[in-house]
Amino acid sequence: MIDSSLQPVQLLSLDGERMPRPDFDSWVEDLDGAALLALYRDMVVVRRLDTEATALQRQGELGLWPPLLGQEAAQVGSARALRSDDFAFPSYRENAVAYCRGVKLTDIVKVWRGNAQSGWDPYTVNLATPAIIIGAQTLHATGWALGAQRDEVDSVAIAYFGDGATSEGDVNEAMVFAASFQAPVVFFCQNNHWAISEPVGVQAHRNIADRAPGFGIPSLRVDGNDVIAVLAATRIALDRARTGGGPTFVEAVTYRMGPHTTADDPTRYRDPAELAAWKTRDPLLRLHRLLTSLGEITPEVEEATAALADAAAVELRAGCIGMPDPEPLSVFDHVYVTPNATLERQRTDYAGYLTSFGGAEQSGAEQNGKA
């Protein structure tokens, strides 16, 4: 449950009512019905993609999948606040961020199918390859921000990480560096309450947002299931960074409604009542209520949104299943930029070994299939 002395900023009630807050409202004034509907559409699509990816894992098409169920508002709201020249450094669960940055759907699951260690070229979408080492990417974001500062551009780095990562040395070191050099970086923490089986109380004895001011970094604590509040908070943080204000820490209080990954079993450690309580805070539900009250939701809109989500799921599935296996000898590719004699020798030896099974005319891929 959200147990806080400082209640997270909320701009959208559970009933879907827009709650006025003078200090935040000006940041989301532009959100008309169409813009809100666009955010809703994003959230519906990413939830559908998430469901499809989980199904693909269950069917043996993906090795693993880290569901984002429940965190749609935190991810969509923050990602939609970014400019294209900003650079995001995600963890492995930010698949909605990847979607918003324009990563091809098939590329989102490439890593989880085991075809590559990175699904996309980071420079094409200004989204780093997801970090699996917890918290490591916060330093990369800070370093990138130091570069932007030196280049005298107003692009901003944003680091995504979870409540568990805040215990890592790297996250704390990143905040020290960012504060010392006033780096244009946003620390975006999705407190989803669980680090696999460890509740947030194991990581933090106080609100996570309370920590940042000790580093000299202002912080915001927002309802992470309120897409409007998340968008506003991220815009505030980005604006501070862009205008020389330095780093900002945003704690988006949300909830991981699914397992840590498809290999996890939350029934072993989580009270079902807690999940039930968070279901009432579902990020899609309350935005749907607002849109309904605004008259934006019509049967046609519902139908079109569902069709869009289904089409995305079909594309994801087809792309996933149709993905060709990598060539065996590509295992040696890109270890170094400069040719490396020791490695080239291993490549040549292994190519010879593969050829020894089936004659020179047979390709390595066919060999692999037979093995």
Next chain:
Amino acid sequence: MTMTTLMTPATVSTVPGLAVPAYTDPAPTPLRETKTLTMGKAINEGLRQAMLDDPRVVLLGEDIGALGGVFRVTSDLLAQFGARRVIDTPLAESAIIGTAVGLAYRGYRPVCEIQFDGFIFPGFDQIVSQVAKFHYRTQGAVRMPITIRVPFGGGIGAAEHHSESPEAYFTHTSGLRVIAVSNAQDAYSLIRQAIASDDPVLYFEPKRRYHVKGEVVPELGTPMDQAVIVRPGTDVTLLAYGALVSTARDAALAALDEGVSIEVIDLRSLSPVDYAVVEASVQKTGRLVVTHEAAQSGGLGGEIIATVTERCFSYLEAAPVRVTGFDVPYPPAKLESHHLPDLDRILDGVDRVMGRR
């Protein structure tokens, strides 16, 4: 009650920011002609030239600014290039490496100084899990042209964590290039080559040779992945790197008195190893001794001997020999002379490979 939404720090500390310290002296002229320099100064000149060559080169490290580093290797660079490019960092090795990764992501060529060999381990994860793997991970999309300078080795009577030889942790890590310099000329040339490399480079500086002088020609010199025969010979191939190259040369001279001709090879590149030069030498001599300060088990010597044995077995006249530090944590200063290979222990190894004892 209205709450302050943005929790602000109670006190905002003064931020060093990008202020450039008072700059009085004219910029030092870069090395333009052959000069006799200490190894430390040679690295300094190499860094200066690399920074003049490429505005994307930035230095990060502890005490590298006004102090010029604890070994003064970065002396005067802050005054010449300013705090945007010579960055005195907070005391956090993981962040020194991790922010270098972010700078490299943006096209910079960071040069990180790790203050002492034994201080590299807080940065180990970022080196092994990030720096080494990014190019492979991204199928060539993201390059990590990062140079990590590490003063290494013992023999200076230092406290714990100040005399270690951690190179094998890095030669075991795919994606990194590892070099160790032994003299002023290589120190100058190879720091420039390392910085120009599109692959990440661990650059090991033998700290007990910092003050040894040598002639330095302001050229890029022999490519950094090549081993160099520093003294030709016919009976035994003796491989060394870093501070022990000088000891190996002394050993070769001493062995002449006993009628043994030693070919001394300065390995220079520890990853990849230049096996072409090593194999050619062993095929000539039939005998191999490898020496390093690092512990024996799992060390580079074992790997080189295994590879040479695989490739040159029929040429070998005797089992190759390792002369290395023992499998102990680096000992206290009063014991380090027993741990470090010296001239006599190298000669003892030569005797063994010659079947003289």
